[in-house]
Amino acid sequence: MTPIITKTELEVRYAETDQMGVVHHSNYAIYFELARVDWLQKVGMHYHEMEKNGVMLPLSRLNVNFKKPAKFGDTLQVITKLNKMPDVKIIFEYEIFKNEELITTGETVLVFVDKISMKPMRCPKSTQELISSFTS
């Protein structure tokens, strides 16, 4: 499928810095999450509604490659990419840019989980159709 790509902008928060004077690495997992929630919303899925409808999306894998630091006062762009139709899992790739320079890349693998049974499930048909309608 054609990748579905979104761009999310965020401002570094003071509380996200550490004593090295840069964004603490644990925050990139949160930046990816923000960008992912934004991706889902732009495609028509509201994550807080998905959870209410009984579908949870916990992470099964997180990879982050740190190239350059981000600082307080920086505005960052997160490019979020879906390359493959989700089945039991959904894989997103991320690129974070600061002033057009690529500073971080990463990937998350999330699994669809039924909120009641807490068991893995397949990606809902309606979600797959929504994704299909954005790609060709």
Next chain:
Amino acid sequence: MTPIITKTELEVRYAETDQMGVVHHSNYAIYFELARVDWLQKVGMHYHEMEKNGVMLPLSRLNVNFKKPAKFGDTLQVITKLNKMPDVKIIFEYEIFKNEELITTGETVLVFVDKISMKPMRCPKSTQELISSFTS
């Protein structure tokens, strides 16, 4: 009643520092929470069991007074004090020490909330009795 006082030790985490080189102020709410959970446990209440039993304790007020900063590498002592038998709310006072020097004080007011109805409730009788058994 005689105050019930506990002491909780914690190590500052790297991720808790900010670019001023000190613990970011938002973490003190978390330090108070750690100390409060420890207080409850020492008195015989396990907060994760209280929640399972349908009692939640959200905050209604938080006050923190910052006197001196804490740094990565510091070991801190949190003194947690209950001065008054809880009724619809429970009030804790905190003092944080670093090498015997008082660096932060604070207070939290928490309210008892029924997990099902999400309505305020009185402190369970069993909790009051437990507290009574520690004081005189």
Next chain:
Amino acid sequence: MTPIITKTELEVRYAETDQMGVVHHSNYAIYFELARVDWLQKVGMHYHEMEKNGVMLPLSRLNVNFKKPAKFGDTLQVITKLNKMPDVKIIFEYEIFKNEELITTGETVLVFVDKISMKPMRCPKSTQELISSFTS
């Protein structure tokens, strides 16, 4: 002086929720900080530049009153108010609204600190003049 009031909008992040299903209380200190940085910027002060210029603004007091919870998916408005010309300290008041309902209030007291000497200092004249130009 006439109060200087700004409004800052933010979206609750998933990572800010806790197992009660609401925003964990420690995040309100961060919401206040975001709003304060935005207030400063709107008045013409860029906090990351202030720090570079040797002025730090650590907290000396934080008060938060929690009225109603915020949830993932919520958009919040933070009203930040300065009522008094800063001298050795600067006091901000905050009101957080969710769909026009006031859910949290708070106050922070910050002190001006010289980054080199780490000693308290008075609010820079240029800052006072900037503030004067916004009020009458």
Next chain:
Amino acid sequence: MTPIITKTELEVRYAETDQMGVVHHSNYAIYFELARVDWLQKVGMHYHEMEKNGVMLPLSRLNVNFKKPAKFGDTLQVITKLNKMPDVKIIFEYEIFKNEELITTGETVLVFVDKISMKPMRCPKSTQELISSFTS
């Protein structure tokens, strides 16, 4: 070289949970950091002293594999392993256990950076010798 392995125990904090009722995934980067700081300390390196001595250790890569969730009230054991003498980078592997069950694995790659020049540097000789003295 023989791997150098340490074990670090930690208690899940309430603030680390999210609305799924489990530890939010971003906290595992912090758990790894705690365990790494503990590893360094057990081998005789105090990370806050390393930074004072001009050596910083930012992350260049983070991988986390989530197998089972952790919950508030859980005590976790983090096994930290160094398999290879550090040169320009130092690689740690992590395994997190909950009641003897492996719930998370991960790896971090950190690079030695000179705090003044902010340039990559080789692992200090004294650090390599310290590590050598622990292995055979």
